[in-house]
Amino acid sequence: xxxxxxxxxxxxxxxxxxxxxxxxxxxxxxxxxxxxxxxxxxxxxxxxxxxxxxxxxxxxxxxxxxxxxxxxxxxxxxxxxxxxxxxxxxxxxxxxxxxxxxxxxxxxxxxxxxxxxxxxxxxxxxxxxxxxxxxxxxxxxxxxxxxxxxxxxxxxxxxxxxxxxxxxxxxxxxxxxxxxxxxxxxxxxxxxxxxxxxxxxxxxxxxxxxxxxxxxxxxxxxxxxxxxxxxxxxxxxxxxx
Numbered sequence: 001x002x003x004x005x006x007x008x009x010x011x012x013x014x015x016x017x018x019x020x021x022x023x024x025x026x027x028x029x030x031x032x033x034x035x036x037x038x039x040x041x042x043x044x045x046x047x048x049x050x051x052x053x054x055x056x057x058x059x060x061x062x063x064x065x066x067x068x069x070x071x072x073x074x075x076x077x078x079x080x081x082x083x084x085x086x087x088x089x090x091x092x093x094x095x096x097x098x099x100x101x102x103x104x105x106x107x108x109x110x111x112x113x114x115x116x117x118x119x120x121x122x123x124x125x126x127x128x129x130x131x132x133x134x135x136x137x138x139x140x141x142x143x144x145x146x147x148x149x150x151x152x153x154x155x156x157x158x159x160x161x162x163x164x165x166x167x168x169x170x171x172x173x174x175x176x177x178x179x180x181x182x183x184x185x186x187x188x189x190x191x192x193x194x195x196x197x198x199x200x201x202x203x204x205x206x207x208x209x210x211x212x213x214x215x216x217x218x219x220x221x222x223x224x225x226x227x228x229x230x231x232x233x234x235x236x237x238x239x240x241x
Contacts, residue, residue, distance in 0.1 A: 006045055006048055006049070008041055008042075008044040008045035008048055009041075009042075009045045011041050012038065012041040012042055012045065012198070015034050015037050015038060015041060016038060016194045016198075018034050019031060019034035019035055019037075019038065019190065019194075020187060020190060020191060020194075022034055023035075023183075023186045023187060023190055024183050024186070024187055026183070032070040035066050035070065035190070036063060036066050036067050036070065038063075038066070038194060038197070039059045039060070039062040039063035039066060039197060040059075040063055042059050042197060042198065042201050043056055043059045043060060043063070045201070046059065046201060046205065049205055049209075051201075051204065051205050051208060052092060052204065052208060054088050054089075054091060054092040054095075055088075055089075055092060055200075055201060055204050055205075057088045058085045058086075058088035058089050058092070058200075059085070059197065059201065061081050061082065061084040061085035061088060062081075062082065062085045062197055064078075064081035065078045065079075065081035065082035065085060066078075068081055075128075075131065075174075076130065076131055076134065079131065079134060079138055082138070082167075083137070083138055083141050086138075086141035086142060086144060086145045087141065089144075089145045089148070089149065089160070089200065090141070090144045090145055090148050092204065093145075093148035093149055093151070093152050093156075094148060096152055096207070097152065098147075098148035098149075098151040098152045099148075099151075101151040101152065102147070102151055104151060105147060105150050105151045105157075108147070108150055109147050112143055112146055112147060112161070112164065113143060116139050116142070116143055116164070116168075119168050119171065119172070120135065120136065120139055120171075122172070122175075122177060123171045123172055123174075123175035123177055124175070125175075126174075126175030126176045126177060127171070127174060127175050128174070131174075135171070138167075142163065142164045142167055143164065145160045145163060145164075145200075146160035146161050146163065146164045147160070148160075149200060149203070152207070153203040153204070153206070153207050154203070155199050155202055155203035155206065156199060156200050156202075156203025156204055156207070157203070158199050158203075159195065159196045159197065159198070159199030159200035159201075159202075159203060160196070160200060161196075162192045162193075162195050162196035162199065163192075163193065163196035163197070163200070165192055166188075166189050166190075166192035166193040166196060169185065169188055169189045169192070170189055173185055173189075
């Protein structure tokens with residue numbers, strides 16, 4: 001069974017579409033219920049493909065973040081859960097050698113940081129005083145995920161960037177710089193978020209599968225050499241099986 005034919009990823013796609021429709025129509029509580037199903041379906045997909053446990057942990061924290069943000073007065077708890085998810089992502093990418101490849105993403109790093117600082121400055125005065133001290137730390141974690149994922153895998157890197165943009169829209173909505181109750185705002189936030197967690201998961205799974213194939217060909221990924229943590233150039237990054 002190929003990864004894209006997994007019943008879990010098919011269910012994820014269906015739930016994602018249904019959620020976006022319900023979100024646009026403001027059909028409660030079903031929009032919240034479908035939102036909270038997204039990350040668990042990806043968890044099931046990752047477990048089916050024997051994916052890394054840090055990815056599972058990150059997605060579990062994403063589920064908790066989704067859940068807490070749907071409950072009254074738990075915005076800070078939702079932020080904390082997503083912060084833990086980003087820590088899990090960053091630890092995974094660093095363990096796979098992202099720090100050794102940061103020099104390859106210096107230009108995106110500068111662009112990401114400049115955009116994040118500008119967005120934070122724009123939103124700052126409108127943010128709730130209770131969460132304002134937490135926001136810079138959370139932004140650093142978002143940047144960490146975006147950069148370390150890009151350093152290691154292009155697909156995961158796009159996912160990390162979309163996560164950063166999605167949360168940027170949330171911040172601007174919470175700061176009253178945008179109408180967070182508008183249908184388009186919810187669609188943008190959730191559309192980007194859904195793509196972000198899917199691409200992060202797919203990128204990680206694809207790379208892990210390629211690493212296992214390389215190991216089967218006699219390349220030992222546990223031994224650090226000049227070509228590791230990068231895979232040999234001849235290794236094909238085919239779709240995870």
